[in-house]
Structures are given as C-alpha cells and as structure tokens.
Amino acid sequence: MITLWLILALLAIGLYGSSQVAQKIALNSLSAPNVIFLSIVQVPIYVVCLAPFLVTGLIWTLPPTAFAFGLVAATFGQLGYYAYVEAAERGPISIVGSVTAAYPVMVIVVAIAFFHESPTAVQLGGALLITCSIITLSYVHGEAEKKKPRTRDFLSICIVTLLLWGMWAIFTKMTLDRIQPLLFLGIYGLIIPPTAVGYYRLKRIGIRESIPRWSVPLIIAITATMVGNIAFFSEINAISLGPASVVFPLVASSPLVVVLLAYSFLKERMSLIEWALIALVIVGIVMVSTT
DSSP states (O other): OOOHHHHHHHHHHHHHHHHHHHHHHHTTTOOHHHHHHHHHHTHHHHHHHHHHHHHHSGGGGSOHHHHHHHHHHHHHHHHHHHHHHHHHHHSOHHHHHHHHTTTHHHHHHHHHHTSOOOOOHHHHHHHHHHHHHHHHHHHHHHHTTOOOOSSSOHHHHHHHHHHHHHHHHHHHHHHHTTSOHHHHHHHHHHHHHHHHHHHHHHHTOOHHHHOOOSSHHHHHHHHHHHHHHHHHHHHHHHHHHSOHHHHHHHHTTTHHHHHHHHHHHSOOOOOHHHHHHHHHHHHHHHHHTOO
8 A cells, every 4th residue: 555655755756856857947047046046035935834833832842952953954955955056057967966866875874773764675675776776867867968067176065965965864854753844844944044145155145146037047947946845845744754764765766757857858868778777766666665
C-alpha cells in the first residue's frame, strides 16, 4: 500500500523538476542576485505559516532546543541555496549539478547511525542507486551544454553547497521530529531576511540594485518560485512522516524530471547512456517504494 509520505515525495519530485526547467530558462536573462531577490518576495508566505503559532502563543511553549534546531536547519538551507545559485552562475552545470546532488549520502549515513532508522535492504539499495544515478546523469547531461567556467572557484562553492545542504537535511529531520511541519516552514520567515541581507553585503550589492526589471524571464522565474514553494511544502511534510534515509534521496531525484522535460519541450537530445541512467533512477524509485 502506498503511504502518504511517498505520495508527497513523488509530488515534490515532479514539482521541483518543473520549477527547475522554468528557472533554467529564466536564468538565461537573470543574474544570481536577481534570483536571490525572489526568495525575499516569498517571506510573506512563510510569515502566514508562522502566524497561527504566534497568535495562539504555542510558539512560546516549545522546547528551546527544538526551535534552535529549526533556526539552524533553515539557515543551512538558505545559505546552501545561495551558494548553489552562485556556483551555477560561475561554473558548468554538469559539475555543479553532480557534486551538489551527492548530499543525500550524508543523510543516509547519519539517519542510520544516529536516527536509528532501519530501511530494508531493498529500500537502502534503491536510495543509493537513485543518488549515484542522479549524480552521473547530472554530469553527463550537463556536459552537453558545453558551458565553460568563468572562474576557478566554482568547485569550492559546489563543495560548500554540498555540505550546507547535507547539514540542512540532517537538522531538518531533527527539527521535524520535535515540531510541526507548518511551524518549521514558518521559521523560514525569520531566516530569509537576515541571510539575504548578509548575502548582498557579501556581494557588495544593494538590494534595490538586485530588483529585476519586469520582463517575460522574470514572470517565468516568479512562476518557477511559486511551483518550487509548493514542492518544498510537500517535501517538508514527506520528511516529517517518512524515513530521512529514503525521502531525501528520493526527492533529490528531481533532475530526472528536468532531463525528461528538457527532452520533451526544449528539444534537447538524449544519449543511450542518459536513457540507461534514467532507467536506473526509475528502478531505484520503485525499490524505495516497497514500503
């Protein structure tokens, strides 16, 4: 019988993949600071999530450690996102995508060793198969774009992104074991503004300078952001209900959707190796679905 967390994870895969394709189109015209600015626009959504807990006073009854874990998790997540956008702007997507897609490995190790999760051998094998196949697929498919790095520091940013996302995933699971998913989402309303301001100060760019002009690419980027938000809500709820060692590798397979949509609508060509890797990802998804 298919479980709720699996349905939510599969929904997140489809929505993340769709939003990434739209964002890919928009980034041809927008810069990294432009894209980061859109994260500030999302703050009211997260404030709405936080509001019920502030109005009822439930937020003040939480154990301090639970709230602290949430703040740490959200901070790692936002910083990881900023680093990913910077890496994608500076270097070839083949390397950026493949390196950052490896973060679920950190989660699998920690979840089994410290969270005392016990996925079946088939589920664990499927999770590892998905992660390894997506890393390879991201590299192989990205190579076709022939994008050359403009700077040499993109690889170090990729590694930073990998570590930040790995820590985000670990602390997110620790947080969701203690508080409701809606409250955790609301915490992002507290974290996004200061991290965004820190990002712009580090870049030595004013926030006003980063506001993109109204254009078709901006409309596409806004749409991608909205779809990505729905995917994020689905992912957080899936994580709260399911095993981290399975959910994170499963959701991280969203590049599969990106490749398939690019093939269908952007007319990108697919090699036999890419088709084989896609088949392996699908096999892995079936394996982790054996709950």
